[in-house]
Amino acid sequence: MSERKVALVTGAARGIGLATARRFLEQGWRVAMDDRDAPELERAAEALEGIIALPYDVSVPDQVERMVADTLGAFGRIDALVNNAGVADFGPIEETDFARWRTVMETNLDGVFLMSQACLPPLKESRGAIVNIASISGLRASTLRVAYGTSKAAVMHLTRQQAVELAEHGIRVNCVCPGPVRTKLAMAVHSQAIIDAYHDAIPLARYGSEDEIAAVIAFLCSPDASYVTGQILSA
Ligand code: NAD
Numbered sequence: 563m564s565e566r567k568v569a570l571v572t573g574a575a576r577g578i579g580l581a582t583a584r585r586f587l588e589q590g591w592r593v594a595m596d597d598r599d600a601p602e603l604e605r606a607a608e609a610l611e612g613i614i615a616l617p618y619d620v621s622v623p624d625q626v627e628r629m630v631a632d633t634l635g636a637f638g639r640i641d642a643l644v645n646n647a648g649v650a651d652f653g654p655i656e657e658t659d660f661a662r663w664r665t666v667m668e669t670n671l672d673g674v675f676l677m678s679q680a681c682l683p684p685l686k687e688s689r690g691a692i693v694n695i696a697s698i699s700g701l702r703a704s705t706l707r708v709a710y711g712t713s714k715a716a717v718m719h720l721t722r723q724q725a726v727e728l729a730e731h732g733i734r735v736n737c738v739c740p741g742p743v744r745t746k747l748a749m750a751v752h753s754q755a756i757i758d759a760y761h762d763a764i765p766l767a768r769y770g771s772e773d774e775i776a777a778v779i780a781f782l783c784s785p786d787a788s789y790v791t792g793q794i795l796s797a
Contacts, residue, residue, distance in 0.1 A: 573647030689732030
């Protein structure tokens with residue numbers, strides 16, 4: 563087994579996932595970058611070395627299996643899984659039909675479950691780490707987030723379930739709840755009213771950057787966090 567550590571980052575074509583992939587690379591890791599948006603992933607991957615690009619969907623079980631197999635085929639190990647892929651769809655309860663609800667749950671919750679389960683054999687071997695990305699919207703209820711907020715609250719609890727059960731294998735599992743970050747996902751759903759409300763509610767009174775979130779994720783995957791598990795960290 564090669565000594566260089568390997569991170570598998572989902573939703574890595576842009577935004578927080580891409581910043582996280584870059585940070586791992588800066589720290590000498592190799593990175594398996596997954597994103598179902600194949601053209602965007604291709605563009606992001608072009609500029610980077612020490613990566614493989616995996617154009618798979620985290621909510622489809624056989625694509626998840628292929629993702630893990632491809633990563634092990636290329637790199638032989640997985641030391642960290644970052645469950646970052648996510649979708650946002652904001653709307654009132656009465657307008658959130660079952661299809662919209664399922665679309666959010668499939669990626670944001672089912673994807674985290676499927677990916678984590680599929681990565682267990684290599685993570686047991688490396689005594690590695692999982693970081694699940696939830697959201698400020700999972701910590702507190704706010705209007706229009708019936709599906710998104712509920713999916714993220716579930717990710718927080720799934721993190722705790724995973725942490726208690728996987729600790730015996732030396733696998734640490736933590737959750738990062740980003741505040742607002744100006745990514746494509748956020749800008750598609752953050753109206754001016756939502757932006758103003760965030761500025762009022764957040765102590766630092768500003769949006770965060772992708773790099774600030776990536777730094778927290780990388781810390782949780784690093785040996786510096788070797789005694790940290792089951793934690794929900796707002797960033
Ligand atoms: P983004 O839209 O810029 O990036 C998300 C990426 O995930 C996209 O490239 C998309 O193609 C990919 N993706 C979506 N569904 C997928 C699937 N089923 N399989 C594989 N790839 C998939 O968004 P972002 O803001 O960087 O979000 C990253 C994570 O951070 C998400 O989980 C999001 O919910 C969370 N988050 C973001 C904010 C914010 O303000 N930006 C705040 C809190 C939490």
